[in-house]
Structures are given as structure tokens and as C-alpha cells.
Amino acid sequence: QQIFLNGEFVQKQDAKVSVYDHGYLYGDGVFEGIRVYDGNVFRLKEHLIRLYESAKSILLTIPYSLEELTQIVVDTVNRNNLHSGYIRLVVSRGEGNLGLDPTSCPRANVVVIAEQLALFPQELYENGMEIVTVATRRNRSDVLNPQIKSLNYLNNILVKIEAKLAGVQEALMLNDQGFVAEGSGDNVFLVKGNKLITPPSSAGALEGITRNAIMELGDTLGYEVEEKLFTRHDVYIADEVFLTGTAAEVIGVSKVDGRVIGDGKPGPNTQRLLKAFRQLVVEDGEK
Numbered sequence: 108q109q110i111f112l113n114g115e116f117v118q119k120q121d122a123k124v125s126v127y128d129h130g131y132l133y134g135d136g137v138f139e140g141i142r143v144y145d146g147n148v149f150r151l152k153e154h155l156i157r158l159y160e161s162a163k164s165i166l167l168t169i170p171y172s173l174e175e176l177t178q179i180v181v182d183t184v185n186r187n188n189l190h191s192g193y194i195r196l197v198v199s200r201g202e203g204n205l206g207l208d209p210t211s212c213p214r215a216n217v218v219v220i221a222e223q224l225a226l227f228p229q230e231l232y233e234n235g236m237e238i239v240t241v242a243t244r245r246n247r248s249d250v251l252n253p254q255i256k257s258l259n260y261l262n263n264i265l266v267k268i269e270a271k272l273a274g275v276q277e278a279l280m281l282n283d284q285g286f287v288a289e290g291s292g293d294n295v296f297l298v299k300g301n302k303l304i305t306p307p308s309s310a311g312a313l314e315g316i317t318r319n320a321i322m323e324l325g326d327t328l329g330y331e332v333e334e335k336l337f338t339r340h341d342v343y344i345a346d347e348v349f350l351t352g353t354a355a356e357v358i359g360v361s362k363v364d365g366r367v368i369g370d371g372k373p374g375p376n377t378q379r380l381l382k383a384f385r386q387l388v389v390e391d392g393e394k
């Protein structure tokens with residue numbers, strides 16, 4: 108496996124950065140998780156735009172242009188003969204001294220890893236996923252904006268820990284006002300009648316690339332797509348609930364906090380959208 112590290116391709120065992128990297132010391136950096144389907148990188152431009160926007164917001168200079176980084180990602184995929192899989196793109200502040208001040212770090216470290224994806228079991232797509240809501244809250248948009256996909260994912264990790272302690276794999280976090288924001292690494296949608304409802308970014312939801320694709324598909328398929336605040340109560344009484352994300356794609360939810368959603372299996376709308384999404388990721392590559 109060849110990993111891109113600051114302008115070179117190196118073997119996995121040689122892909123190392125300094126313990127003085129502020130990404131390691133402070134979680135100072137940004138990242139993206141991207142999918143490759145049939146040799147085509149899904150919505151690479153959108154992912155890269157989000158990466159550059161995250162970097163800009165934290166005053167981090169990515170030492171490549173968008174065009175160069177596009178080529179780097181494609182080269183990494185090709186060098187690894189990756190037909191289908193997952194790409195992790197990480198830009199950390201780089202090596203500096205032990206102080207917080209990022210100006211001690213002259214150059215960002217850029218890493219691109221492309222590898223096979225450990226897919227979620229098929230059983231999950233058929234039977235749905237049980238989830239809970241947890242006490243960890245989404246940080247407020249006016250503090251550290253959730254749109255910044257930073258290396259500081261402690262909030263999300265705490266959500267994951269709480270989910271696992273509750274005996275499930277994923278959980279929803281609420282924002283400071285008690286409205287549903289998103290999962291630890293996924294967006295959430297409700298189906299209610301002909302409506303597809305997802306929290307607005309102002310609620311603390313990341314504007315997921317998969318989320319955007321599902322909103323577009325929903326629109327095309329004749330759903331009324333709404334970005335709207337909702338509470339746990341709305342989740343419990345939804346016809347269907349599903350999560351979206353680069354790794355998960357579209358996963359139906361069977362139970363939330365012990366409340367059975369619909370008839371306890373991914374509903375027809377969830378299945379329809381998953382099917383449409385899987386078609387889209389192939390068609391997108393043919394353009």
C-alpha cells in the first residue's frame with residue numbers, strides 16, 4: 108500500500124509524521140473521508156471544497172492548489188489499484204514547538220490514504236440499525252462551527268463511546284437547545300408521509316456530501332425535502348428514520364431509544380433512496 112505524504116509516495120510502515128505535529132498535539136488540522144466507486148472518486152470536488160473551506164476557517168494553508176490536490180488523490184487511488192474503497196485525506200498544522208501558536212509550524216503535513224473499506228454488514232441494510240440519543244451535545248455553531256471538519260473529533264468520539272456503552276453502534280446527538288443535530292459521523296433524515304426532513308446546518312449538522320446527494324435525489328423522486336429543526340419526539344413518531352454518510356451510505360434505523368420505528372425494518376422509502384444513491388454513485392462516474 109502506497110501512501111501520499113508531503114509530495115512523495117511511501118509504504119505504509121514508512122508513512123510517519125512527527126510527534127511535534129500540532130495535529131497530534133492539539134487536533135489542529137482538517138480532514139475528509141471520500142469514497143471510490145468503480146475507479147471513480149465520488150464527488151471529489153465537493154469534498155475538496157469542504158476541505159479548503161475548513162482549512163481557511165482555521166487559517167491553515169494547504170500547500171497545494173485544488174487542481175494539484177485533485178491529481179494527488181487520483182494518483183493515490185491509481186497507484187494502489189483501488190477499484191472501490193475509501194480515501195482519507197488529512198491536512199494537519201505540521202511540526203512546530205510545544206506551544207499552541209500555529210505560527211511555529213511552517214508547513215502543513217498532507218497525507219492521502221486510499222484503501223479497502225470495511226463495509227458495514229449487509230444484514231444491517233436489511234434489518235436496520237438500533238440507535239440511541241446521548242447526553243453529549245453538538246458544539247454550538249458560534250463556538251467551533253460543526254461545518255469545520257477538523258481533527259478535533261472528541262465530541263463525536265464521546266457520542267460513539269456513549270453509543271457503545273448503551274450496547275449499540277451509533278447514536279444521535281442533540282444541540283444545546285435539545286434539537287436533533289446528527290450522528291457521530293452521519294447525518295440523519297426522517298420520513299413522514301411524503302416529506303424527507305433533515306436538520307439544517309444551523310442545528311449543528313455537517314452539510315454532508317451524502318446528505319446533499321440524498322436531498323437532490325429526494326427532490327427528483329418527488330419527495331418534499333425540508334431542512335427543519337426537530338426533536339426526539341419527532342424521531343420516535345417518524346414513519347422511517349435513516350442515517351447518511353460517506354462510509355454508511357444510507358442506513359435504515361430500526362429503533363431509537365427503545366422505540367420501534369415504523370415496523371422495525373428499513374422502510375420502503377429508505378430502501379428506495381439507498382437504491383437510487385447506489386445508482387447515482389455509478390452514474391456520476393460515467394459523466
Ligand code: PLP
Nearest residue numbers: 292293294313315316317352353
Ligand atoms: N456528520 C459528521 C460529523 C461527519 O463527520 C460526517 C462524515 O463526513 C458526516 C456527518 C457525513 O458527511 P458525508 O456524507 O460528507 O460523509
